[in-house]
């Protein structure tokens with residue numbers, strides 16, 4: 001339920017003008033904050049993917065030193081850590097955190 005920020009009257013969700021004071025009621029701020037949050041999450045996930053790519057590159061560079069099994073374990077470990085982090089972030093968002 002939305003409230004007029006000028007007079008405090010209760011407003012229907014989709015109302016554009018307040019029926020009490022007639023001022024234009026824009027709830028865009030709330031939506032923008034929500035978008036910012038999801039954008040931040042996408043950027044964090046993108047950064048995580050970049051870190052994973054860097055890990056993979058580093059692992060490829062160490063290819064001569066490390067055995068294939070260790071490299072695969074490192075990649076899987078990195079992916080698992082990234083997935084867990086992304087899951088925690090998304091969980092926090094869905095809880096309205």
Ligand SMILES: [Zn+2]
Pocket residue numbers: 004005006007008009018019020021022023
């Ligand atoms: Zn009003």
